[in-house]
Amino acid sequence: ETGVTQSPTHLIKTRGQQVTLRCSSQSGHNTVSWYQQALGQGPQFIFQYYREEENGRGNFPPRFSGLQFPNYSSELNVNALELDDSALYLCASSLETGTNEKLFFGSGTQLSVL
């Protein structure tokens, strides 16, 4: 167990809806990263939050947005859901945001868009 918890574990939405996924980071960690993993693929970097500010973003459209709270927990919001958004969404926390930081992953939220 890594100490990183994600909720919900599974979610079913329909195309066009909005969704919010939640992540609680490991105690003492101030950095949270989000990844999208489609079936049979490796995870793809969405963005990272460090001390409540976005600190790096991957190649995802603006309808993917996030927040980090003062307790360093985080939310991933996806608007106008598309079928291709169906994936496992992984959250990872780290102690700091420097290079070579070890990432601790949660078990993910499985999102299905119908």
Added chain:
Amino acid sequence: KQEVTQIPAALSVPEGENLVLNCSFTDSAIYNLQWFRQDPGKGLTSLLLIQSSQREQTSGRLNASLDKSSGRSTLYIAASQPGDSATYLCAVEVPGGGNKLTFGTGTQLKVEL
């Protein structure tokens, strides 16, 4: 654009066998290379992290090597066990902010009794 490739995509071996998983990447401008393990429907567990200035890392029965100049890494698993069955992913940390990792698609390993 950094691309990470893993070969083979799937591997089945008898218990006790030593095995090697391969990872290659196209751009040598990396901060580190990491190996992860993923069980079905679960998150990732970090196994080994090799910084760009290092050539290998070891943890128990696992040994990972890094050759930045040729864009290759190998993960060696000694005396494989059924509990090693999982998908193994390699990832490189690239410049661009946010500890961004670029992952391969993984090698699905099955160790049979």
